[in-house]
Amino acid sequence: MKNLVKVLSVLLVLGLVLVACTPAAPETSEPVVEDEVLRVAFVTPSNINDLAFSQSISDAMIVLKGEMGDKLEYVYSENMFVVDDAAAAIRDYAQKGFDIVIAHGSQYGSSLQEIAPDFPETVFAWGTTVDTFGQPNIHAYEAASDQGGFVNGVMAALLTETKVIGVVGPIETGDAKLYVDGFVAGVHSVDPSIDVRVTYIGSFSDVALASEAATTHLSAGADIMTGSAQMVIGAIGKAQEAGAYWFGTQADQTSFASDVVVASQVYHWEVIFREIFALRAQGVLGGKTFSANLENGGQVISINEGLGLDQSVLDKANETIQGIIAGTIAIP
Amino acid sequence: MISDLFTATVIMGIISSGIRLATPYLFASIGEMFGQRSGVLNLGVEGQMLLGAFTAYYVVLKTGNLFLAVLAAMAVGAIMGLAMGFVTIRLQATQGIAGIGFYLFGMGMSNLLFQKLIGVVENINGFPIVKIPLLGDIPVIGEIFFQQNLLVYLAFLLVPIAWFVLNKTTLGLKIRAVGENPEAADSLGVSVVRVRYFTVILGGILSSIAGASLSVALLNVFQQNMTAGQGFIAVALVYFGSWRPFGILAGALLFSMVNALQLWIQVLGIPIPSELAVMMPYILTILVLALSLSKDKGPSALTKAFEREG
Amino acid sequence: MSQSTKNFSLPSKFRLSAVFDALMPVFATIAALLVGAIFLLLLGANPITAYSALLEGAFGSFNAFAETLVKSIPLLLIGLGTCIAYRGSVTNIGGEGQMIVGALLSTWIGLSFINLPGWLMIIIAMLAGSLGGAIWGGLPGLLKAYFNVNEILSTVMMNAIAVQIMNYMLRGPLIDPVQAEAASQIPQTARLEVAYRLPRLAPTRLHIGLLIAILLAVAVYILLWRTTLGYRIRAVGQNQAASKYGGIDVKKHIVLALLLSGAFAGLAGMMQVYGVNYRMITDGSSTGFTGNAGFNGIVAALFGQLHPIITIPASILFGGLLVGANAMQRVVQVPSALITGLNGLVVVFVVSSEYFRKRNQRKHLAAIEAGLDNEPPRQNGENLEEVPA
Known part of the structure; x- marks a missing residue:
C-alpha cells in the first residue's frame, strides 16, 4: 500500500509538472483573427438548450451563423447564474479581443457598467433591459414580452370555455412578470369577467412544483394555461394530460407538446443583432436601445398550425398584432 | 376568500397533490434513514436523485422500456452508493463533506450527460396511472389514493416494509446495533463495514428511484437541476421523522401538503405575497418539529467512522 | 488542551513526509483533475490545453490571481x-x-x-x-x-x-x-x-x-x-x-x-x-x-x-x-456542467486523502513511541482527534 502511494504521488507530481510547464500552448492555438471575421461571445444564465430564455439567444446565433458562414465566429459561456462568474467571463472575452460581447441576462448589468469603460473598442450588448448607462460602447436590448403576452391573452380569452385561466410563473418580477401582466391584460381586453389566476412558484428549476401548480389550476377549473421560464415544462406536461390548451413564451414550445400548445411568443434576437453588427461596421459601438417587438419581427407569435384553430380566433390574433404594431391597441 | 380553502375540491386537491409531491421524498428519505441508522450521513442525495432521474429518462427515451429504466437507475444509484461507501467507510472521510462532493458530482454529471446525449427537452411516456380494482372505484377516496402510478404505490408501500425490516428482522437489528454501538456490534461478530456498505448502497438505490419517480412517472421529462433542492429536504425529513419510517411519512406528507396548500392559496387569489406562500412549507416543518414532544437523539454513532482497535 | 498552546512549534528535524502530508490536499486535487482529464478527452478537449488554461486563469497573471483572491x-x-x-x-x-x-x-x-x-x-x-x-x-x-x-x-x-x-x-x-x-x-x-x-x-x-x-x-x-x-x-x-x-x-x-x-x-x-x-x-x-x-x-x-x-x-x-x-x-x-462535476470530484478526492495523511501521522507517532525516532511528536496534528468525523 505504501509503495502504491509513492508511485501514485510520483505520477501526480509528474502530472503537475506537465501541466505547469505548458502554459504557452493555448496562445498559439487561438484562432488567427482575420479582419473580416466577426468574433462574438455571449454569456447566459442557464443552459442554452433550456427551451426558454437562454435558448433564444443561442438560436439567434445559429441563424446568424447560417447567414454569415465563415464571417461569424461565436463562443459562449452558459449556466453563468453566478453574477460574479459571469463578470469574469465578460471581462475575459473582452480581453481576448472578441468584437462583440453579449451579456444575456438582466442581472449582469452592474458588472457590464464596470467592465465596459476598460474596453472602449469592444461592443457590449446587454439584455434584457433598456439601460445603456450612458456608455458609448453598451447597447441595450429588451423584448416587449407584454406584447406577445397580450396577443396570447386575447386568443386564450376566445378559447376558454370555463372562463378560468391559470398562469405558472417563476418569481414575480422581470421578463416573466412583464409577459404575465401583458397576458392578463390581453385576456381582460376581450372579456373582463374571465378569472385569470396567477401562481409564482418561487423557483426557475422546480419542475415538480410547476407541475403541481398546473394540476392545481386544472382542479380549480382552468381549461387554458400559460407560464414563463424553463421549469414550465412540468406544467405543459400536465396541460397535455388534461387536454388543456397551453400558450408558450420565450421559445417555440409546439415541438414539446404539439397537441395542446396553441401559440408561442418567440424571440428573434437575430433581428436586433443584425442591426448591432451593421452599426459596428459603421463605427457605432453602443449607446442604442433596441426592442424586439412585433413590429420589427424581433418577436413573433408562432401559431401551431396543426391544432386547426377556428379562423375567427386566428383573425382576431392577427388583428391584435396589427393593432399593436399600428399603435391602436395600447397595452396598459 | 379564506373560506374558499375549505371546500371539497380544495381539500381533495391538496391531498392528491401532497401524495404526488411526497413520493420522491419517501424513496429518498427512507434510503437516507437506513444509512443514518447504521451511522452514515449522506448529504449527496440530491446528486444521486439527479443521476437516477437522468438515467431512467434516458433509457425510456431510447428503449421505451419503463422497467429497464428503473433497473438502470437502480444500478447507477448502487454505484454512487458504493462510491460513497468506499470513501466514508473504507477511507473514513468526513461524511458531510464527502456528501457535498457527491452532490456536486451528480449534479454536474447529470447536466453534462443530458447536454451531450440528448440536448433538447422532450417528454416521454412514463408510468401510466394504474387504477386499483374495486378500491379505485370508491368515490373521492378511490380517486385520491388508488388512481396513481406504480412508483407512487411503491413509495407508500416502502414505509411499512422499511418499518418491518428495521424493527422485526435480524438485518434491522444489525443495522441499529451498528449505528448505536459499532464496537459492541463488532464484538458480537456483526460486520460493521458490511452492514454500512449495505445501507449506503441501499440509500443510493432508493435516492436514484426517487429521481426516476420524477423523470419517468410524475413529470415524464428531464431538465437540468430538476430536483431543485429536494434531495436536501429529503435528508431534513429523516430528522423530522426521528429516524422512523412512519415519522418520515408524516414529515413528507406535512411538507408536501403544505406545499400544495400554498399553491391553492395563490390560485384562489388570497392576497399574500407569493414568496410568503412559497416559504410556508419550510416554516411549518420547523415549527411542527419544534413544538412536537417526542424527539430522539438519533443513532449514537451517526457520522462517526468505525475502526477496529489494533 | 494545554498542549495546544504549542501548536506551531517547529519540528526539530525536517521531515519529508510532513511536507508530503501538508500538501496532501494539493495532490488529491491533482488526482481528481487527472480523472477529470478522461472526461475532457471524451468531450474532445485537450486536457493539457484545458488545465494550462485553468492554471493560467487562476494564478497566471496579477489580475487572475486577484480574481482568485x-x-x-x-x-x-x-x-x-x-x-x-x-x-x-x-x-x-x-x-x-x-x-x-x-x-x-x-x-x-x-x-x-x-x-x-x-x-x-x-x-x-x-x-x-x-x-x-x-x-x-x-x-x-x-x-x-x-x-x-x-x-x-x-x-x-x-x-x-x-x-x-x-x-x-x-x-x-x-x-x-x-x-x-x-x-x-x-x-x-x-x-x-x-x-x-x-x-x-x-x-x-x-x-x-x-x-x-x-x-x-x-x-x-x-x-x-x-x-x-x-x-x-x-x-x-x-x-x-x-x-x-x-x-x-x-x-x-x-x-x-x-x-x-x-x-x-x-x-x-x-x-x-x-x-x-x-x-x-x-x-x-x-x-x-x-x-x-x-x-x-x-x-x-x-x-x-x-x-x-x-x-x-x-x-x-x-x-x-x-x-x-x-x-x-x-x-x-466544454459545457459548464463539467466544471460542477469536477468541483465535486475534487471535494471527494480531497476529503478521502485525509485518510492517508492521518495514517502517515499515526505511523510516525508509532515510530516515535517505539523509540526509533528522536524527533518530538509533531504538534500540528494534535487536534485531529477532535475533528468530528
Whole structure:
C-alpha cells in the first residue's frame, strides 16, 4: 500500500509538472483573427438548450451563423447564474479581443457598467433591459414580452370555455412578470369577467412544483394555461394530460407538446443583432436601445398550425398584432 | 376568500397533490434513514436523485422500456452508493463533506450527460396511472389514493416494509446495533463495514428511484437541476421523522401538503405575497418539529467512522 | 488542551513526509483533475490545453490571481465559521441563507443612510452583516439547544426561507427606484454610494475584505485556543456529557457556536455586496448570489483541516480552482456542467486523502513511541482527534 502511494504521488507530481510547464500552448492555438471575421461571445444564465430564455439567444446565433458562414465566429459561456462568474467571463472575452460581447441576462448589468469603460473598442450588448448607462460602447436590448403576452391573452380569452385561466410563473418580477401582466391584460381586453389566476412558484428549476401548480389550476377549473421560464415544462406536461390548451413564451414550445400548445411568443434576437453588427461596421459601438417587438419581427407569435384553430380566433390574433404594431391597441 | 380553502375540491386537491409531491421524498428519505441508522450521513442525495432521474429518462427515451429504466437507475444509484461507501467507510472521510462532493458530482454529471446525449427537452411516456380494482372505484377516496402510478404505490408501500425490516428482522437489528454501538456490534461478530456498505448502497438505490419517480412517472421529462433542492429536504425529513419510517411519512406528507396548500392559496387569489406562500412549507416543518414532544437523539454513532482497535 | 498552546512549534528535524502530508490536499486535487482529464478527452478537449488554461486563469497573471483572491474571501469567511461550528460539533449547512440575510441587512442599512462618512458606514455595514448572519445562524442554534430540532433540518429549511425573503425584498421594498419604473423590473437594489465601497488593494477587483478575513482567521485561532469561550465550545463539541459535568452551560455554547458561524457567513454576504457587486441582485436562487460559497466554504475549511490559519491557503487554493475552471470552460468550450462535476470530484478526492495523511501521522507517532525516532511528536496534528468525523 505504501509503495502504491509513492508511485501514485510520483505520477501526480509528474502530472503537475506537465501541466505547469505548458502554459504557452493555448496562445498559439487561438484562432488567427482575420479582419473580416466577426468574433462574438455571449454569456447566459442557464443552459442554452433550456427551451426558454437562454435558448433564444443561442438560436439567434445559429441563424446568424447560417447567414454569415465563415464571417461569424461565436463562443459562449452558459449556466453563468453566478453574477460574479459571469463578470469574469465578460471581462475575459473582452480581453481576448472578441468584437462583440453579449451579456444575456438582466442581472449582469452592474458588472457590464464596470467592465465596459476598460474596453472602449469592444461592443457590449446587454439584455434584457433598456439601460445603456450612458456608455458609448453598451447597447441595450429588451423584448416587449407584454406584447406577445397580450396577443396570447386575447386568443386564450376566445378559447376558454370555463372562463378560468391559470398562469405558472417563476418569481414575480422581470421578463416573466412583464409577459404575465401583458397576458392578463390581453385576456381582460376581450372579456373582463374571465378569472385569470396567477401562481409564482418561487423557483426557475422546480419542475415538480410547476407541475403541481398546473394540476392545481386544472382542479380549480382552468381549461387554458400559460407560464414563463424553463421549469414550465412540468406544467405543459400536465396541460397535455388534461387536454388543456397551453400558450408558450420565450421559445417555440409546439415541438414539446404539439397537441395542446396553441401559440408561442418567440424571440428573434437575430433581428436586433443584425442591426448591432451593421452599426459596428459603421463605427457605432453602443449607446442604442433596441426592442424586439412585433413590429420589427424581433418577436413573433408562432401559431401551431396543426391544432386547426377556428379562423375567427386566428383573425382576431392577427388583428391584435396589427393593432399593436399600428399603435391602436395600447397595452396598459 | 379564506373560506374558499375549505371546500371539497380544495381539500381533495391538496391531498392528491401532497401524495404526488411526497413520493420522491419517501424513496429518498427512507434510503437516507437506513444509512443514518447504521451511522452514515449522506448529504449527496440530491446528486444521486439527479443521476437516477437522468438515467431512467434516458433509457425510456431510447428503449421505451419503463422497467429497464428503473433497473438502470437502480444500478447507477448502487454505484454512487458504493462510491460513497468506499470513501466514508473504507477511507473514513468526513461524511458531510464527502456528501457535498457527491452532490456536486451528480449534479454536474447529470447536466453534462443530458447536454451531450440528448440536448433538447422532450417528454416521454412514463408510468401510466394504474387504477386499483374495486378500491379505485370508491368515490373521492378511490380517486385520491388508488388512481396513481406504480412508483407512487411503491413509495407508500416502502414505509411499512422499511418499518418491518428495521424493527422485526435480524438485518434491522444489525443495522441499529451498528449505528448505536459499532464496537459492541463488532464484538458480537456483526460486520460493521458490511452492514454500512449495505445501507449506503441501499440509500443510493432508493435516492436514484426517487429521481426516476420524477423523470419517468410524475413529470415524464428531464431538465437540468430538476430536483431543485429536494434531495436536501429529503435528508431534513429523516430528522423530522426521528429516524422512523412512519415519522418520515408524516414529515413528507406535512411538507408536501403544505406545499400544495400554498399553491391553492395563490390560485384562489388570497392576497399574500407569493414568496410568503412559497416559504410556508419550510416554516411549518420547523415549527411542527419544534413544538412536537417526542424527539430522539438519533443513532449514537451517526457520522462517526468505525475502526477496529489494533 | 494545554498542549495546544504549542501548536506551531517547529519540528526539530525536517521531515519529508510532513511536507508530503501538508500538501496532501494539493495532490488529491491533482488526482481528481487527472480523472477529470478522461472526461475532457471524451468531450474532445485537450486536457493539457484545458488545465494550462485553468492554471493560467487562476494564478497566471496579477489580475487572475486577484480574481482568485476575490473568490476566496467568502470561502475563507464561511470556512472560519465552519471551523467554529464543527469544533463545537454542530453541522451548519446554512451558510447560503446566512450570507443572504447578512447581505440584505447590510444593504438595507447602506441604502437607508446615504450621508455617513464611508469608513463609518463600512464598519456599521460589517456589524449589520454579521448581525444578520448571526440571527439566521442563532435561530437554528436556539432550536437545537432548547427545542431539540436538528440543525441540519433547520439550516436546510432556513436557506430556502432566506431565498424567498431576498426575492421579496428585491422586487418589493428594496427594489432599485429606476427598476421600479421600468417595464421589466429587474429584481435588484439601487447601487451603494461610491464612498461606501470597500477600498481596493490594487488596480484589480481585490478589496480590503481579504485583509479583514485574514485578521479574523487569526482572531478565530485565538478565540478557539486562547480563550475560555473557545475552550468551552470545543469541550462541548468533544463531549457534551463531560462538559456538563464540568459545569459548562452546554446549551448556551451550542447556540454560540452556530451564532458565531452564522455571523461569519453574514459578513461574507456583506462583503460580496460592499466589495464586489455594490448592489444585491437575485436570479431567484441562492447560488445566483452566493456562488455556492455556503457549501464550498465548508469544503475549504476541511481542506484547511478545520484550522483557521490553514484555512487561509486552503481557501485561496479552492478559490483558484473555481476561478480557473471557469477560465478553462471558456478556452476549451466544454459545457459548464463539467466544471460542477469536477468541483465535486475534487471535494471527494480531497476529503478521502485525509485518510492517508492521518495514517502517515499515526505511523510516525508509532515510530516515535517505539523509540526509533528522536524527533518530538509533531504538534500540528494534535487536534485531529477532535475533528468530528
